[in-house]
Amino acid sequence: MPPMSVEQTIPDNIEIDVKQSQVRINWQDGLQTEYPFTGLRKACPCAECEALRKNDDPLRIFQPEQAITEGVLRPYNPAQMVGNYALQFFWADGHSAGIYTFKFLRKISGQ
Numbered sequence: 001m002p003p004m005s006v007e008q009t010i011p012d013n014i015e016i017d018v019k020q021s022q023v024r025i026n027w028q029d030g031l032q033t034e035y036p037f038t039g040l041r042k043a044c045p046c047a048e049c050e051a052l053r054k055n056d057d058p059l060r061i062f063q064p065e066q067a068i069t070e071g072v073l074r075p076y077n078p079a080q081m082v083g084n085y086a087l088q089f090f091w092a093d094g095h096s097a098g099i100y101t102f103k104f105l106r107k108i109s110g111q
């Protein structure tokens, strides 16, 4: 994959659609990408979730995906900007350690 251009990593508009449980981002290069909350939670880049995803011990009762709670954002202030380079989500179960950089969000969109 060629390196990302600056336009591909800067959002023009970010919409957190709690009704449809998805985040929509319009990027400066004109592309719009959609992220279901559940997918965002599963991709949480914090160290804790990363460790959970890597732990594939077959003796564990729950698979890592099942151990990570479902993606439900708290209804008020569900997300905030971190500087001008990332988003932080506040999940209903209190988890908020993941810092989702725009580069990361663009990357996980696969586009």
Ligand SMILES: [Zn+2]
Binding pocket: 044, 045, 046, 047, 048, 049, 050, 095, 097, 098
């Ligand atoms: Zn996390």
